[in-house]
Amino acid sequence: xxxxxxxxxxxxxxxxxxxxxxxxxxxxxxxxxxxxxxxxxxxxxxxxxxxxxxxxxxxxxxxxxxxxxxxxxxxxxxxxxxxxxxxxxxxxxxxxxxxxxxxxxxxxxxxxxxxxxxxxxxxxxxxxxxxxxxxxxxxxxxxxxxxxxxxxxxxxxxxxxxxxxxxxxxxxxxxxxxxxxxxxxxxxxxxxxxxxxxxxxxxxxxxxxxxxxxxxxxxxxxxxxxxxxxxxxxxx
Amino acid sequence: xxxxxxxxxxxxxxxxxxxxxxxxxxxxxxxxxxxxxxxxxxxxxxxxxxxxxxxxxxxxxxxxxxxxxxxxxxxxxxxxxxxxxxxxxxxxxxxxxxxxxxxxxxxxxxxxxxxxxxxxxxxxxxxxxxxxxxxxxxxxxxxxxxxxxxxxxxxxxxxxxxxxxxxxxxxxxxxxxxxxxxxxxxxxxxxxxxxxxxxxxxxxxxxxxxxxxxxxxxxxxxxxxxxxxxxxxxxxxxxxxxxxxxxxxxxxxxxxxxxxxxxxxxxxxxxxxxxxxxxxxxxxxxxxxxxxxx
Ligand SMILES: Nc1ncnc2c1ncn2[C@@H]1O[C@H](COP(=O)(O)OP(=O)(O)OP(=O)(O)O)[C@@H](O)[C@H]1O
Ligand SMILES: [Mg+2]
Numbered sequence: 077x078x079x080x081x082x083x084x085x086x087x088x089x090x091x092x093x094x095x096x097x098x099x100x101x102x103x104x105x106x107x108x109x110x111x112x113x114x115x116x117x118x119x120x121x122x123x124x125x126x127x128x129x130x131x132x133x134x135x136x137x138x139x140x141x142x143x144x145x146x147x148x149x150x151x152x153x154x155x156x157x158x159x160x161x162x163x164x165x166x167x168x169x170x171x172x173x174x175x176x177x178x179x180x181x182x183x184x185x186x187x188x189x190x191x192x193x194x195x196x197x198x199x200x201x202x203x204x205x206x207x208x209x210x211x212x213x214x215x216x217x218x219x220x221x222x223x224x225x226x227x228x229x230x231x232x233x234x235x236x237x238x239x240x241x242x243x244x245x246x247x248x249x250x251x252x253x254x255x256x257x258x259x260x261x262x263x264x265x266x267x268x269x270x271x272x273x274x275x276x277x278x279x280x281x282x283x284x285x286x287x288x289x290x291x292x293x294x295x296x297x298x299x300x301x302x303x304x305x306x307x308x309x310x311x312x
Numbered sequence: 313x314x315x316x317x318x319x320x321x322x323x324x325x326x327x328x329x330x331x332x333x334x335x336x337x338x339x340x341x342x343x344x345x346x347x348x349x350x351x352x353x354x355x356x357x358x359x360x361x362x363x364x365x366x367x368x369x370x371x372x373x374x375x376x377x378x379x380x381x382x383x384x385x386x387x388x389x390x391x392x393x394x395x396x397x398x399x400x401x402x403x404x405x406x407x408x409x410x411x412x413x414x415x416x417x418x419x420x421x422x423x424x425x426x427x428x429x430x431x432x433x434x435x436x437x438x439x440x441x442x443x444x445x446x447x448x449x450x451x452x453x454x455x456x457x458x459x460x461x462x463x464x465x466x467x468x469x470x471x472x473x474x475x476x477x478x479x480x481x482x483x484x485x486x487x488x489x490x491x492x493x494x495x496x497x498x499x500x501x502x503x504x505x506x507x508x509x510x511x512x513x514x515x516x517x518x519x520x521x522x523x524x525x526x527x528x529x530x531x532x533x534x535x536x537x538x539x540x541x542x543x544x545x546x547x548x549x550x551x552x553x554x555x556x557x558x559x560x561x562x563x564x565x566x567x568x569x570x571x572x573x574x575x576x577x578x579x580x581x582x583x584x585x586x587x588x589x590x591x592x593x594x595x596x597x598x599x600x601x602x603x604x605x606x
Contacts, residue, residue, distance in 0.1 A: 128495055147505075148498035158499050166492040177489045181501040185482060229500070 077139065079104050079233050079264045080125065080156075084134035085144075087117075087124050094120040096288045097134060102233065107255070107265040109275045112285030112309070118268045119161050121285070122235050126158050127151045153181055155232030159239060161268075163222040167211040171202055174210050174221050178228025188228065195224040198254070216247035223254060233264040240271050252278060272309075276300060284309050317452045319575045320568060325460040327567025328467035329529070332522045333540060334547035334559045335474055336515035342491035342554045343511045344392075346399060346410035351544045352537030353421035354516050358384060358523025359532040360429060363436045373438045373524050374462065380524050381517040388516025392509040418541065425534035433533040438462075441528065463525050470518060471560065478556075487511060491554070542583070546590055552605020562601055565589075 080102040087095040094117045102108045112118055123129045125136055127148040136144040138154055152158075166174050175195055179188035196203040199220045205213065210221055219239060226234050236255065240248040248271065256278055259265050269275040276282060276296030284292035284305060292305045299305055337351050361380050362373045369376075398413050399406050443458040478484035489497040490507050498504055526536070547566055551558030569589060573582040599605040 126499060128498065147503070148495075149501045149503045152499055152501045160496065160499065164493055164496040164499075166489050166496065168492060169488065173485065173488075177485055177497070177500045177502075180482060180486055180489070225500070 077104050078102060078137070079139060080266065081137040081140075082121070082125065082134070083136070085121070085124055085131055085136060086133035087120050087129055088132045089129075093132070094288050095124065098285070098288070098290050099134075100283050100290060100293070102264060102266050104264055105262055106280045107259045107267060107278060109267045109269060109279035109282045110285055111269055111272055111275060111282060114270075116285040117288040118285060119237055120288075122158055122160075122237050122266075122268060125151075125235065126156065152229065153183060155230070157226045157229045157231035157234045159222050159226045159234060159236045161237035161241065163218045165210040165218055165221055165225075168209055170207050170209055171213070171221055172206040175202070175224050175228050178225040181229070184228065184230045187230075191228050191230065195227050198227070199224055215242050216244070216250070219243065219247070219251060223251075231263065233266060234258065235266040235268070237268045238270060239267075240269065240274075248274070315575050318454055319571045321454055321456060322460075322571035322574070323568030324564060325456070325464050325567070326570055327564035328464040329522060329526065330543055330547055330563035330566050331560045332467045332470045332518055333544050334551070334563050335471060335556065336518040337544045338548045338551065338554065338556055338559055339474070339478075339487075339491075340512055340515040341548065342556070343487060344396070344399075344508050345407065346395065346414060347407070347545070347548075348515075349411060349414040349541055349545075350417040350421060350537075351519055352539065352541035353418050353425070354384065354388075354519035354537075355523035355526060355540045356425060356532075356534065356537040357421070358520025359436070359527035359536065360425070360523075361520060362524030362527045363434055363532045366436050366438075373436050373528050374440070374466075377466075377521050377524060381521050384520035385513040385517030387513075389509045389513030392512035393505070395512070396505070396508065418537065422534060422537060425537075429534050431534065433531045434527075435531045436524070436527040438528045459529050463529050466521075466525055470521075474518075483507075483510075542586075546586055549605075550590060550593060550601055552600025552602055555600060555602060555604040558600060558602045558604060565601075 078101045082101065083099050084097045085095055086093065086097050098121065110118055110121065120129060124131055127146050131144050135142055138156060143151055143154065166177060175192060176188060179185050179191060184191065201217060202220055202224055205217065210218060213221065239251050243251065252274055255265060255267065267275060267279065276299060279296055281295055282293065282299055283290050284299065286309065292299065292302065292309065333351065333355065337348065341347055358380055362376055365376050366373050399410050438459060440459040440462045445456045445458065447454040447456070478488060486497065486502040486507055489500060490502055490504055494504060543566060547559060547562045550562035550565065566586065569585055570582050573579060573585050593601060597603050
């Protein structure tokens with residue numbers, strides 16, 4: 077069963093076409109990655125899945141039923157969660173309030189005390205800083221809040237948009253550890269990254285994107301073995 | 313000198329009313345990013361609603377408050393999508409469009425009110441209209457009219473209720489999230505459109521209720537709105553655009569300035585003084601009294 081099916085999706089920003097009919101799918105329990113250079117259209121792809129940008133063509137299915145055209149708050153209620161590029165925290169709220177907004181939906185609201193406790197066991201550092209406003213946290217801590225907030229949503233699939241961006245090597249390692257741990261626990265994960273090396277290692281399957289198109293796909297090993305893809309997109 | 317305590321007391325009583333106007337106004341700005349120049353007209357319509365409902369039913373205006381709130385909140389909830397549509401075109405400057413559009417609304421509302429209600433000025437009678445308290449302490453002599461005191465109690469109750477709503481409820485958490493980051497709030501499941509409509513409804517409802525009280529304390533007339541629009545604007549800018557916690561202090565300051573001018577100087581110069589103070593404070597601290605606005 078595919079958790080996500082993206083078929084011929086096109087997106088335009090005014091006159092600028094950002095996606096040119098891309099198709100791919102994410103199977104249940106898989107960790108699927110999407111890599112590509114700056115401006116390739118990775119963020120736009122994630123936004124189109126969430127309903128943050130309207131489609132100019134194609135359709136998106138979740139567990140077999142069409143979700144494209146639905147507003148973002150309906151899509152996330154289905155268990156599709158995005159950890160956005162640049163964290164996008166609620167800067168003037170405390171850490172704990174940021175996490176609690178994650179449990180805004182009826183579906184998750186009643187068990188929010190328990191999920192909050194769980195998030196604090198995953199990120200003990202956040203419990204220490206629970207009453208600090210999000211804007212005063214370090215980049216790594218902010219990323220923890222962003223991931224914790226996603227976990228509060230009790231998601232079926234988490235999509236990460238460049239979670240390692242701007243983090244120190246040790247922190248990058250921790251973020252990748254957390255993602256792998258979530259994967260082991262059975263969560264479906266769609267990971268957008270520029271950190272190609274690490275990503276190919278952890279992903280079950282990868283898509284390569286350029287100029288709004290999918291230009292290659294395969295397992296990490298296959299992509300690494302493909303001379304043309306390696307030279308053009310992987311940079312090693 | 314012996315008039316000063318009285319001036320300060322009057323300022324607090326007046327400022328209380330401004331708090332309720334400005335808090336709802338500021339909240340709407342935070343969520344919808346519009347500066348609603350029609351705020352005074354909602355107050356005016358509320359004042360007339362109180363005046364006529366009292367006339368027809370004989371009920372005390374204070375008892376009419378919940379009813380006025382519900383009607384106006386519904387009106388606000390229903391017209392918010394229209395305002396949103398006008399402002400959400402992706403061309404031009406939405407903030408400027410908002411100013412122009414709501415300014416137009418204000419003029420239209422005033423025109424309608426003048427046509428329907430005429431130029432007369434009235435006031436709405438309440439059981440609290442007559443009495444007053446006298447306090448004598450430390451050689452000072454204070455007079456507090458019961459209607460103004462009732463107005464202050466109303467203002468405190470509304471402020472506390474809004475505070476509770478925003479800080480202690482899930483809905484309030486969603487509203488604050490929406491004001492801070494629209495896309496992220498959507499990703500957390502907050503229905504942006506509906507929440508904005510509810511906030512606008514809340515704001516129109518609270519403004520209209522405050523209008524009922526102003527109709528009791530001061531007066532009701534078709535041209536009364538502009539003054540309150542200016543005051544709401546003053547308070548919100550002084551507090552720092554979008555900084556809710558600063559609103560009560562800025563509102564109290566406005567009340568004080570007004571009552572001091574009324575007692576010591578020429579009341580006709582009050583607006584001049586209000587704006588002189590606004591300019592001076594903004595020159596020193598462009599982001600409001602507390603430097604926390606946007
Ligand atoms: N809101 C927008 N309005 C107009 N153009 C946009 C908008 N968002 C993105 N674009 C354009 O769409 C293209 C794809 O952008 P997108 O953000 O999806 O790329 P990306 O792969 O995520 O890049 P990066 O790795 O830098 O995050 C770019 O050319 C970008 O300039
Ligand atoms: Mg991006």
